[in-house]
Amino acid sequence: MSKKIIIIGGGMAGLSAGAYLQMNGFNTEIFEMNGVPGGVCTSWKRGEYTVDWCIHWLVGSGSSDSFYARWSELIDMADIEVVDHAEYAVVEDETGNRFHIYTDLNRLEDEMMAISPVDFPKIREFIDTCKNLVHLEMPNEQSMEVANLWFKMKWLWKMLPYFGVFGKYSRISTVDYAQEFKNPLLRKAIANLFEPEIPILFCMMTLAWMHKKAAGYPIGGSMNFARRIADRFEALGGKIHYNCRVEKIGVENGRATGIQLADGATHPADYVVSAADGHSTLFDMLGGKFTSPKFEEFYRRGDTFPSLVFVALGIGRSFHATPHSYLFPLKSAFRIDPKTELKDLYIRTHNFDPTLAPFGKTLVSTMIETRNWEYWVDLQRNDPTRYQAEKQRIADTLINILEDKLGNVRDLVEMTDVTTPATIIGFTNNWKGSFEGWLLTPDTGFTQLPSTLPGLERFYMCGHWVAVGGGLPTAMMSGRNAAQLICAQERQRFSIQERV
Numbered sequence: 001m002s003k004k005i006i007i008i009g010g011g012m013a014g015l016s017a018g019a020y021l022q023m024n025g026f027n028t029e030i031f032e033m034n035g036v037p038g039g040v041c042t043s044w045k046r047g048e049y050t051v052d053w054c055i056h057w058l059v060g061s062g063s064s065d066s067f068y069a070r071w072s073e074l075i076d077m078a079d080i081e082v083v084d085h086a087e088y089a090v091v092e093d094e095t096g097n098r099f100h101i102y103t104d105l106n107r108l109e110d111e112m113m114a115i116s117p118v119d120f121p122k123i124r125e126f127i128d129t130c131k132n133l134v135h136l137e138m139p140n141e142q143s144m145e146v147a148n149l150w151f152k153m154k155w156l157w158k159m160l161p162y163f164g165v166f167g168k169y170s171r172i173s174t175v176d177y178a179q180e181f182k183n184p185l186l187r188k189a190i191a192n193l194f195e196p197e198i199p200i201l202f203c204m205m206t207l208a209w210m211h212k213k214a215a216g217y218p219i220g221g222s223m224n225f226a227r228r229i230a231d232r233f234e235a236l237g238g239k240i241h242y243n244c245r246v247e248k249i250g251v252e253n254g255r256a257t258g259i260q261l262a263d264g265a266t267h268p269a270d271y272v273v274s275a276a277d278g279h280s281t282l283f284d285m286l287g288g289k290f291t292s293p294k295f296e297e298f299y300r301r302g303d304t305f306p307s308l309v310f311v312a313l314g315i316g317r318s319f320h321a322t323p324h325s326y327l328f329p330l331k332s333a334f335r336i337d338p339k340t341e342l343k344d345l346y347i348r349t350h351n352f353d354p355t356l357a358p359f360g361k362t363l364v365s366t367m368i369e370t371r372n373w374e375y376w377v378d379l380q381r382n383d384p385t386r387y388q389a390e391k392q393r394i395a396d397t398l399i400n401i402l403e404d405k406l407g408n409v410r411d412l413v414e415m416t417d418v419t420t421p422a423t424i425i426g427f428t429n430n431w432k433g434s435f436e437g438w439l440l441t442p443d444t445g446f447t448q449l450p451s452t453l454p455g456l457e458r459f460y461m462c463g464h465w466v467a468v469g470g471g472l473p474t475a476m477m478s479g480r481n482a483a484q485l486i487c488a489q490e491r492q493r494f495s496i497q498e499r500v
């Protein structure tokens with residue numbers, strides 16, 4: 001009889017682990033505390049609009065990168081319509097000057113040179129490095145933890161030419177690298193490419209992926225994408241139990257033996273995989289009894305991606321003249337919570353995806369980062385009236401800002417939706433309301449945390465709490481890696497089952 005595997009969490013990592021385990025003959029069940037698959041890769045309906053929360057770009061959306069082959073093991077990528085934006089974003093300064101971060105690197109170089117000829121040497125270095133990374137083909141068919149010698153040699157051969165680039169640009173944060181440009185608009189644009197603390201290498205790789213059309217946006221949005229993976233898992237015979245919150249992982253004689261749900265029900269298993277939040281896995285479900293020096297170091301430092309206040313508006317007109325991703329300065333500071341104030345605002349106008357709004361109307365959203373998750377959790381719990389009022393104040397302020405900046409907004413708002421760090425924690429359990437797990441920094445480098453724990457057999461972890469830096473392809477790959485590790489443990493060859 002095939003071995004039974006329980007997976008905690010039906011986000012991208014859990015679904016991927018499940019699908020690959022099913023392909024390899026295991027009997028896999030996912031226990032997911034929500035009523036839908038996808039975890040943070042989600043969207044939801046609000047009236048005629050779909051609020052799309054997650055995917056800005058999907059690495060592997062195009063066949064020019066090896067992640068495409070990995071996604072294609074799970075779903076029919078050719079069936080997904082992808083938008084490859086001509087611009088990553090448009091960044092504006094106080095005087096209205098605009099800098100277009102083109103995804104075509106030649107065009108981007110021209111734009112940078114036109115704005116700041118004095119930055120020529122730095123621009124050349126930046127663009128040349130991005131162009132160099134366009135050719136990077138990271139072998140990813142085998143998990144390094146179980147890879148054979150041949151694969152390791154191949155990996156080394158492919159990666160060797162990039163060791164210098166990785167060494168240099170993974171040690172400098174995006175915000176520090178930005179300071180090396182003389183022009184203030186270029187500095188602002190580079191500093192805002194992604195998280196300020198993230199190594200500039202990550203941003204360079206993203207621009208390289210976009211240049212080769214391998215990091216586009218899948219039409220239909222995040223939930224649509226997540227559902228495709230969930231459907232594949234189920235088509236392979238896997239089972240998802242929704243609205244089942246796991247409270248404990250059973251352990252006997254140093255072996256994971258199953259799970260206990262919040263309603264007290266227990267489910268035995270030969271293996272347990274946690275694709276859920278890392279902190280609650282280690283310290284609640286396992287009671288803090290199993291950890292490792294590496295995990296302890298990460299939880300002590302606590303360098304997570306921030307949490308979010310996410311505001312979505314459904315507006316009864318199109319915004320084709322507005323950049324799809326637009327950073328502009330505010331006339332006065334926008335207070336989000338007692339520790340968070342914005343001087344600039346990043347908005348997304350989702351005209352590029354007609355499935356998110358009725359014809360001629362647009363979903364507009366902003367993803368505002370905050371580290372003040374305790375404030376929002378406390379407000380939601382202890383003063384729900386003020387919590388609602390604060391959400392409304394933020395939505396109203398955003399509407400006023402957009403009215404002032406773009407015009408013809410206020411009277412056309414048909415839908416407002418505000419989620420806070422309290423929503424993220426309630427919905428996903430993610431520690432501190434982090435939207436993407438562990439932050440990649442010059443200190444962490446491109447490390448992965450181990451997917452096993454010393455002293456605990458038959459237990460694996462995957463997802464953005466072991467795959468540092470998070471992201472959809474990374475979560476998917478860490479689920480795939482967990483499946484490979486279990487196959488290795490069972491001394492069976494890891495294989496891919498063709499889609500029918």
Ligand SMILES: Cc1cc2nc3c(=O)[nH]c(=O)nc-3n(C[C@H](O)[C@H](O)[C@H](O)COP(=O)(O)OP(=O)(O)OC[C@H]3O[C@@H](n4cnc5c(N)ncnc54)[C@H](O)[C@@H]3O)c2cc1C
Binds near residue numbers: 246
């Ligand atoms: C706003 C936003 C924008 C993003 N943009 C991008 C992007 O453009 N490109 C990109 O690649 N990535 C992006 N990401 C990041 C990416 O979506 C995540 O890193 C990735 O989806 C993480 O998947 P995961 O399965 O590891 O974790 P999660 O999605 O957090 O899944 C964990 C699952 O476990 C469940 N769970 C937790 N505790 C329990 C429990 N006790 N019992 C049962 N179930 C439990 C949760 O409900 C959840 O479904 C974005 C994320 C956000 C939030």
